[in-house]
Amino acid sequence: MTTDAGPPRPVTRIQREKQEVILEAALDVFSQFGFRGSTIDQIAEAAGMSKPNLLYYFKSKEDIHAPLLERILDIWLDPLREMNDDGDPLAEIRSYIRRKLEMSRDFPRESRLFANEMLRGAPGFYEILHTDLKDLVDEKARLIKGWMAEGRLAVTDPYHLIFSIWATTQHYADFDIQVRAVLGPDRGGEGRFDDAARFLDQLFLSGLSPKKKA
């Protein structure tokens, strides 16, 4: 009982690799059909292995889902954490929007998995939402409120401002099919994220009011 000689060596090289393959496949499946709509067989096939083999690495469906959610929330909030008092408030917010939009472009499956979880009421996730997440948003809301008090930003509700950034950016991942269907083949190509970035820049900077005629 001195050197803690328990079983501390469960991490082989092949284990790490296969676990990564499984999580990757599970992300594909879960992000489309949600937790309940996805099957282990589906994930196993996407991962190129048999179901019992998959269950050798993750002992249950939940055990695959949970780490995905944790990882995603962490990545997801990174851009918000980086918003600080360094530069111009408008530039900070603009930068936050841009980073969030890039994440919707580069990690759409992660966004959809998160959305799926929200839609079903985020069971077993609700704790983190109104502790960790709420704390972070509260902190950034105070930061934004400070900017407003200094007259460096129009006075509005900082919480709903953050919501609107989440909503507008994630929309391009979660409702991708709709976006591309509406834009059509010409406008809906890869350039749609650049168009979105330009539009959002203007929206959050100055809104829709026309410039006064000189």
Added chain:
Amino acid sequence: MTTDAGPPRPVTRIQREKQEVILEAALDVFSQFGFRGSTIDQIAEAAGMSKPNLLYYFKSKEDIHAPLLERILDIWLDPLREMNDDGDPLAEIRSYIRRKLEMSRDFPRESRLFANEMLRGAPGFYEILHTDLKDLVDEKARLIKGWMAEGRLAVTDPYHLIFSIWATTQHYADFDIQVRAVLGPDRGGEGRFDDAARFLDQLFLSGLSPKKKA
């Protein structure tokens, strides 16, 4: 073969009622778990009847789901249809936002069902998206573009403007759990929709730039 004496009387009073009960229950279930994640037993229990009894009114799971989707898309696009050239462009857009936000408040399940369908790629729905929906959006985009050309609205991408309205308003239905978790018990009460309406008014009207000091 003269008077077409087929079976043209399948609509009894009790049939209409039970069908309504079933669709109501199905909306509850489908909006949470999506099509694949929902079970007929679940819907039957929510509707207060046995599974075979439910299948007496709708002969398959898809037959319950399809009419829900059709009905929802129709209701969902109504506010957009009503946007026309009657009054001030900014007032028209403001009114559209308000109506859309009210729908997220009053019909959150419908919004979530729609979101669920988008997340899984809208199979058997894609047709309508880039015919009916695209046509409507194209028409309204032209209307908006006209306003911009007349200098009555800031010049931006009208498609992404519409997307941003969809995103910001539906967010309060689809991510309701997150919104309430972040806002907390005090700010997250019934008043959150009024706060959202005020914020969105300002965002779309004039953005976040601070007013110039006099």
Added chain:
DNA sequence: ATTTTTTTTGACCGATTGGAAAAATTCTAG
């Protein structure tokens, strides 16, 4: 009151679900 139609129920079906057990295989260290 009785016939006919509509509605509901109970029993059941094959396929799929999440998961267990154990044998068979492959890998790795000595």
Added chain:
DNA sequence: CTAGAATTTTTCCAATCGGTCAAAAAAAAT
């Protein structure tokens, strides 16, 4: 090479899935 551990496959299971069917019950029509 060979023992031991790690990995994979085969087989299997009880529960649940979407859905059928015939019989019972309830309404409606006569």
